[in-house]
Structures are given as structure tokens and as C-alpha cells.
Amino acid sequence: MANKVLIPTPLRVYAGKKDVVEAEGNTVGELLQNLTSQYSELRNHLYNDDGKLRSFVNVYINDDDIRYLEKESTPVKDGDTISIVPSVAGGNKEW
Amino acid sequence: MVDNTAEIGLSNEEVARYSRHLIMPEVGLDGQLKLKAASVLCVGAGGLGSPVALYLAAAGVGRIGIVDFDVVDYSNLQRQVIHGTPDVGRPKLDSARDRINAINPEVTVIPHNVALSSGNALELFRDYDIIVDGTDNFPTRYLVNDACVISGKPNVYGSIFRFEGQASVFAAKNGPCYRCLYPEPPPPGLVPSCAEGGVLGILPGVVGTIQATEAVKLIIGVGEPLINRFLIYDALRMRFRELKLRKDVDCPVCGEHPTVQELIDYEQFCGVTNVVEDEGSDQQDATVEDLKKLIDAKENIFVLDVREPQEYQICNIPGSTLIPLGDLPKRLSELEGQGEMIVHCKSGVRSGKAVKLLHEAGFKRAKNLRGGILAWIKQIDPSLPSY
Numbered sequence: 001m002a003n004k005v006l007i008p009t010p011l012r013v014y015a016g017k018k019d020v021v022e023a024e025g026n027t028v029g030e031l032l033q034n035l036t037s038q039y040s041e042l043r044n045h046l047y048n049d050d051g052k053l054r055s056f057v058n059v060y061i062n063d064d065d066i067r068y069l070e071k072e073s074t075p076v077k078d079g080d081t082i083s084i085v086p087s088v089a090g091g092n093k094e095w
Numbered sequence: 096m097v098d099n100t101a102e103i104g105l106s107n108e109e110v111a112r113y114s115r116h117l118i119m120p121e122v123g124l125d126g127q128l129k130l131k132a133a134s135v136l137c138v139g140a141g142g143l144g145s146p147v148a149l150y151l152a153a154a155g156v157g158r159i160g161i162v163d164f165d166v167v168d169y170s171n172l173q174r175q176v177i178h179g180t181p182d183v184g185r186p187k188l189d190s191a192r193d194r195i196n197a198i199n200p201e202v203t204v205i206p207h208n209v210a211l212s213s214g215n216a217l218e219l220f221r222d223y224d225i226i227v228d229g230t231d232n233f234p235t236r237y238l239v240n241d242a243c244v245i246s247g248k249p250n251v252y253g254s255i256f257r258f259e260g261q262a263s264v265f266a267a268k269n270g271p272c273y274r275c276l277y278p279e280p281p282p283p284g285l286v287p288s289c290a291e292g293g294v295l296g297i298l299p300g301v302v303g304t305i306q307a308t309e310a311v312k313l314i315i316g317v318g319e320p321l322i323n324r325f326l327i328y329d330a331l332r333m334r335f336r337e338l339k340l341r342k343d344v345d346c347p348v349c350g351e352h353p354t355v356q357e358l359i360d361y362e363q364f365c366g367v368t369n370v371v372e373d374e375g376s377d378q379q380d381a382t383v384e385d386l387k388k389l390i391d392a393k394e395n396i397f398v399l400d401v402r403e404p405q406e407y408q409i410c411n412i413p414g415s416t417l418i419p420l421g422d423l424p425k426r427l428s429e430l431e432g433q434g435e436m437i438v439h440c441k442s443g444v445r446s447g448k449a450v451k452l453l454h455e456a457g458f459k460r461a462k463n464l465r466g467g468i469l470a471w472i473k474q475i476d477p478s479l480p481s482y
Contacts, residue, residue: 009259056281087277088256090231
């Protein structure tokens with residue numbers, strides 16, 4: 001059963017320009033792996049070279065930050081919505 | 096907040112001005128006096144700072160400080176509603192002050208014509224109860240956050256990008272700070288460039304009025320502040336979402352064992368200085384004069400524009416070929432057989448990335464047009480519109 005993943009504006013360009021996509025997984029980690037094999041360009045924006053989630057990208061399951069649950073091992077149930085929430089400074093400057 | 100409302104009162108004019116506040120039990124005379132005694136510092140008089148300052152002034156906040164060193168530009172007017180067309184070219188502080196005085200002469204405006212820095216932030220923040228973050232770049236956001244934590248002032252946060260906004264109240268007593276949420280900034284290379292940039296002009300209006308609301312609530316002490324909560328607003332879907340925030344006990348600034356106890360070099364922390372150095376050496380660069388000469392001499396020169404189609408529509412260099420930076424890796428075959436190539440974007444950052452990519456792919460004769468199409472418009476063809 002696929003879960004909804006909400007893609008934030010800055011990352012939509014790497015997810016087929018969609019704001020909501022679907023991905024499957026029993027845990028958040030598994031789901032994100034499946035998501036990034038679907039959209040390979042997202043991988044570099046979610047994970048660092050060591051394969052760890054980047055510190056400026058937070059992942060929420062419903063309204064909870066997975067860092068305060070079981071991190072990437074957090075189980076995903078039917079109907080859970082995953083949100084990717086990167087830090088956004090403002091869109092006015094090219095730097 | 097210091098309660099010195101006992102010494103101040105309201106004139107008959109002020110009673111009339113604030114009557115719609117005064118008749119509400121949540122505000123009343125006590126609340127209005129708290130607003131009058133309060134001071135708020137707006138960091139930035141731009142998209143977010145405009146509605147924040149306008150509404151706080153109208154609401155009767157006694158002292159409003161504004162930090163900005165910029166000048167009003169035509170491109171600001173689509174969203175920075177505190178400034179008007181006659182203000183183009185004036186310092187933002189001047190036009191903001193005039194507008195606030197026009198709305199409410201009871202308010203004292205304190206202009207700070209400086210760039211907020213690690214050297215001045217703590218001193219600037221000292222005289223204010225609340226700090227409103229209306230900045231648009233990572234170094235200043237981390238600086239505002241850390242200075243708020245260190246000086247014990249709430250940071251009313253707002254951020255905007257295209258059609259999406261975020262808001263929260265950080266560094267409040269026992270609440271999380273921005274670093275609890277994001278311990279580190281993204282490396283500059285991963286920040287969306289202006290290719291994906293832009294912002295709906297009304298968006299900062301929505302987010303800024305949320306920030307102003309939170310500032311007023313904190314001053315009066317009513318309702319449930321946006322502490323421990325992160326609000327996300329999607330204007331396209333017209334939807335608000337709320338995420339839970341927690342104070343991180345290991346936070347480097349506000350945690351139990353903070354490692355950052357004084358302000359640091361935020362440009363360095365955000366890796367900004369390195370980027371500029373990486374942008375390419377002179378031999379990878381071409382000037383707009385070089386390009387003009389090549390075109391005039393009818394040299395066989397390929398001009399590659401790596402901006403987005405909507406930018407190309409606004410203005411373009413005659414004879415140029417458009418391949419947006421994001422599409423470049425999969426469209427390299429279209430460039431086979433090209434000799435000398437001059438690559439440009441709006442100001443040179445995206446084309447710098449494109450040239451790096453092209454060199455790696457074997458197109459060794461690609462050069463970056465220094466200053467982008469903006470330099471071309473300024474120095475070669477001022478008839479084209481700038482954006």
C-alpha cells in the first residue's frame with residue numbers, strides 16, 4: 001500500500017515537478033529509498049555521501065519529526081503521510 | 096517583557112484610533128498599553144518586513160526598529176508594500192519610516208542603516224522585546240536565531256519561497272530554536288538558485304501578517320503562540336499544515352550543553368565565501384564586450400542560455416540557444432560539434448555551474464559570460480528589459 005509523500009517546492013524539480021508523489025515502504029527509511037529510486041535526482045538532496053539524511057532536510061510522518069520517533073526505522077502505516085521539509089531561507093537571492 | 100504600562104496612558108485620539116482593539120476583552124486598555132510600551136525589531140524591510148512593520152505600526156506598537164541598508168528597486172514593488180513607486184531609489188529605511196509615520200504618528204521608528212552582523216546583533220537586539228526575522232538568506236537567519244537565543248528574545252520567524260511559506264516562533268522561553276529544527280544550513284550548491292526562485296507577491300503578505308499576529312500575541316500575552324509548532328502555508332492549494340517542533344536537548348545553541356555561546360562567522364558557517372572563489376577562473380570567463388565583438392565580427396560563436404523559458408521570454412541575447420540548467424545533462428548531445436561556446440544565465444551563477452558541467456563532459460571551450468544577461472543589458476543593449 002503506497003503512502004503519500006509531500007514534496008516541498010524547492011525539491012519538486014527533482015520529483016517530476018509534482019507536489020505529491022506516492023511511495024511504498026514498511027519504514028520511513030525503506031519508503032525514502034523507494035522514493036529516491038523512483039526519482040534518482042532527489043537522492044543527492046536527501047542523503048549525504050555517507051548515506052545519512054541531510055541535516056537541513058527534516059522528514060515528518062504525519063505531524064511528527066522522525067528524529068523524535070525511531071528515525072528512519074519509524075514504521076509506516078496505511079494512510080500515514082510523509083512530509084519532506086527542507087530549510088528555506090527565501091527565494092530572492094542567487095548565491 | 097518589562098511591564099511599564101503603569102506610567103503610560105492613552106490620549107483621546109489614541110482611544111479613538113485603537114477603539115476596535117479596546118472593546119475586545121483579549122486586548123482592552125491593558126493590552127493596548129502593553130503594545131504602546133513594547134518594542135519590536137524588524138530585521139529587513141522587504142517582502143516580510145513590509146506587512147510586519149505596517150501592521151505593527153497600525154496596531155500601536157510603541158517602538159519599531161528596522162534593520163536594512165538596501166535601496167528601493169522596481170523589482171521590490173510587487174511584494175514590498177511598505178514602499179511605493181515614488182520611493183524607487185530611496186533608502187528602504189526612509190520610505191518605511193515615512194509610511195509608518197503616515198499610518199500612525201504615535202509610533203517611534205528607529206532606523207538602523209546597517210547590515211546585521213555578528214559584531215552588532217547583540218547590541219541591536221538589546222533594546223527590543225521581540226525580533227522579527229524577515230531576511231532572505233541563510234547566514235542572516237542563523238545569526239538572528241543565535242543572537243535571539245543568546246539575548247533571550249523571541250524570534251518570530253517567517254520564510255517564503257515561490258508559493259510556499261513557513262512561520263514559527265523560535266527561541267521563546269522553553270521553546271525550540273531554529274537550530275533545533277535545522278542544526279546546519281544546506282551547502283550553497285544544493286540551494287535552489289534563482290532558476291527555481293521567484294515568489295508570489297502576496298505570499299509574504301500572508302506570512303508577514305502571521306508574524307505580526309504572533310508578535311502582537313506575545314506582547315499582549317493572549318492566545319496560543321506559534322511555539323513548538325511549524326506552520327506551512329501552500330498558496331497554490333490554499334492549505335495550512337502544522338508540524339510539531341521539539342526543543343533539541345543536544346541543540347548546539349539552546350541545548351543543555353551549548354557549544355555555541357557567542358556569535359560566530361555566519362558566512363563561513365553557511366559556506367558562502369567558498370562559493371564565490373569556486374565560481375571559475377578568468378580563463379573560463381568571457382566578458383560581455385568579448386561576446387559583442389565576436390557577434391559583430393560574425394565569428395562562429397555558440398551562445399548557450401541556461402535560464403528558464405519564462406526568463407528567456409523576458410529578454411534574450413539574439414541568436415542564443417536555450418537549454419535550462421536542469422535539462423542540460425540530458426541534452427548534451429545537442430551541443431556535439433560546437434566549438435567555442437559562451438554560456439550565460441541571469442547573473443553568472445547558474446552558467447558557472449553549467450560551464451563546470453560542460454568541461455567535465457568534454458566541452459573544454461565553454462566559457463562563462465561574466466555578469467550574465469544583466470551585464471549584457473547594462474553595458475551592451477540597454478533597450479532590453481532588466482529583471
